[in-house]
Amino acid sequence: MDRNYDLIRQAEEMFKKYKDVVNEDEYRLHFHLMPPVGLLNDPNGFIQWQGRYHLFYQWNPFQTAHGAKFWGHYSSSNLVDWRKEKIALAPSEWYEKNGCYSGSAVEDNGILKLLYTGNVKDEYGNRETYQCLAESENGVDFIKKGVVLRLPEGYSAHFRDPKVWKRNEKWFMVIGAQTKQLEGRAVLFASNNLEDWTLIGDVAGTNLNGLQNFGYMWECPDLFRLGDNDILLVSPQGLQRTGMLYQNVYNTGYFIGTLDYETGKLEHGNFQELDRGFEFYAPQTTVDEKGRRLLFGWMGVPEQDEDLHPTISHHWIHAMTIPRELKLVNGQIYQNPVEELKKLRRNKVSKNNAIVHEEKKTFASFEGTAYELLINIHEIKAEAFEIILKDSVWIIYNKKECVFTLERKSMKTGEPEIRQCKLSNLSIIQIFVDTSSIEIFLNDGQEVFTSRMFPSVKNPNITFGSYHGKVLCSIQKWDLHQQ
Structure with missing residues (x-):
């Protein structure tokens, strides 16, 4: 039997098996996106494509713990009423057998394309990482095209979460990374066709541009324009608590600056936390047809009391934030609930x-x-x-x-x-x-x-x-x- 088909079938069976148990939970949310069963984490592939919003998400349908991730999929015409779609990606191939990790979505000549990280571990727990491509003509059924980028020299196998965008007819991709010296980095690549990628350089990171001891791994980077500035949104791991700052196990924030597309370097100011609460991590943004910069975040934090959530007894854990619109005001990102939530x-x-x-x-x-x-x-x-x-x-x-x-x-x-x-x-x-x-x-x-x-x-x-x-x-x- 085809391994991809078999994994998707097993995941759907878990959903059917525990559907009633999940929905009986008094803590089930009313107006947030949640996993149908199992564990949800990072938002992935957030895009408005052919007039419809698509939000994919990291999903372990078999446990309320982290494991070999799938890409679950919701879609909406209005950011309020969401429809559960077919599973987009299952970890069926050699280059992703331990998880289809986070990534992003773009449109290329009418085709919806997903770029994501394939996670591989050997019997001793040693990690390999590959950046991969999948395509869809209808936004629901995806065909995997395989590996498009292997690990460059100088970085550890903690190298993941590609976020892709187009600028002046050229594709760019920023990836969360760790150097061999255990320094967190965001790394920039360029391509003419989404399949052949050239390393440009480190955008920002620990021991660059005055950032001393600023995390051993940078996850889920997102690089975009807001007003007249370039914004690097990122989730560094390993920040030390300082006063009221960085109180969670892992934290999320942003740099405001100017990106040099020739060298990949971002000249930036200080790191600012995006959200001050207990559960917020790995957000992802997109621009919709109205020109708004929209954001979803994961309402959770890795390794932060996850095993204590009472929803686990009902076979599910975690949710997304409500969708938000971002604006830059006096050197700070302001977040507001999208207007559509008034419905x-x-x-x-x-x-x-x-x-x-x-x-x-x-x-x-x-x-x-x-x-x-x-x-x-x-x-x-x-x-x-x-x-x-x-x-x-x-x-x-x-x-x-x-x-x-x-x-x-x-x-x-x-x-x-x-x-x-x-x-x-x-x-x-x-x-x-x-x-x-x-x-x-x-x-x-x-x-x-x-x-x-x-x-x-x-x-x-x-x-x-x-x-x-x-x-x-x-x-x-x-x-x-x-x-």
């Missing part, structure tokens, strides 16, 4: 000029399981403003110290744990709460916190509080549901 809104309730004065306070009809909460802050004459959701997540702005805090109970210890950022003022809080996730957008996307949360019971409570003074704000809430 999910139902049952609006409002409270204008609400006053919270040194108390814990609730408002009639302000509760829910899956909802959007929009708070316009008119005045803070208090040391701190607090919002408590589901009695398990605390959102706190300390005006006196100019610090925003997201607090939840640790999955490991049950004790409080926090993520924070400095914020000189706070005027707007937009919160997307799903059954077991929260995404917080501050000041029209200036700072974003993405996290999973697992309240001990289904709890609809929304509570507001202030300390040593009063807060004046207007609040709107919508239930969020698919049609």
